[in-house]
Amino acid sequence: MSLNLTIRLCLFLCFTNFCSNAQTVDTIWLNSKWEKSTKAESVYHRVIQKSSDLKSYLISDYYNTGEIQMRGTYSSLDPEVKDGQFTWWFKNGQKRAETLYKDRNAIKEIKWDETGKVTFRRELVDITHTEDGKKVKTKAYLDVAPEFEGGMSAVNKFIDKNFRYPAQLQENQPHGKIIVGLAIDTNGKVINVHIEQGLDPLLDAEAMRVVKKLPDWKPGILNGKPITISMTIPINL
Structure with a gap:
């Protein structure tokens, strides 16, 4: 049975903000x-x-x-x-x-x-695995999620530094979000880069180019062993 683990990166508040009259x-x-x-x-x-x-x-x-x-x-x-x-x-x-x-x-x-x-x-x-030819979604606990040195803020900085608008779009730059899918393999390498939500073919290609250049991560660990983990990275333009 193959496993395809998907991590949706979200931001959470550490504590609820209480009004002054709490x-x-x-x-x-x-x-x-x-x-x-x-x-x-x-x-x-x-x-x-x-x-x-x-x-x-x-x-x-x-x-x-x-x-x-x-x-x-x-x-x-x-x-x-x-x-x-x-x-x-x-x-x-x-x-x-x-x-x-x-x-x-x-x-x-x-x-x-x-x-x-x-x-x-x-x-x-979230985990997606295949049973009898059908995809089944469930949840499981990772010992350690994939980790980029410096965290997601460092990932965003790397993308900002390396992303280049295609020359054809310099005068009229589209705005929106590209969601790039990828996987971090057992050695921490970025693999299987693809577009899950596109914005423009040229921008999508540039987003994939930059994500493929990301340095190695620390791999995810499940039951004490490295495992290939799928995840997404949103790029806001």
Whole structure:
């Protein structure tokens, strides 16, 4: 069974932006098992703030000695529905974990030990595989997604630096978006470059030329082994 993993690159806000009139809803005292308790018997306390539209809640958990333990946003408190990025800290202030939630799924997770060493990471991606001649879509967790040195901002800088408008279009430059499909193979090489959404034949060809020139990436890892990963890169003109 062949796997074709597709990553849709999106930007997410780290935390919900709360209006200046956001108010504290409550402070809840919690014991060592994270059960509600009295202040005198508590180990942690939770501060809840609600947005002005009452559609999101900023939750901040603290050790009772004052250090931050966790912060993140919920779209609902009953039942609890996490939405956006959550961060946890050790008591010494060292970051312990980050998880990005979307549509009730943990789509990206990373954990550190108290020395700052990464101990765990995974990312949820869409997978398309073939069963009985038909394409079937599902989801799976990658240990590590393909990574370009410097991140996607470095990819965009490389494209901006190397993209050249064809001479025939210099006077009347089209505006819009080109979506380039590609794959990162097990050695980090860019392969299978193609156009998923075009704008103009000349511009599409230039977009493919530039993407093919991208330096090597760190390959994606699934179940501890490198794997060829398909992805898309949008180019805005």
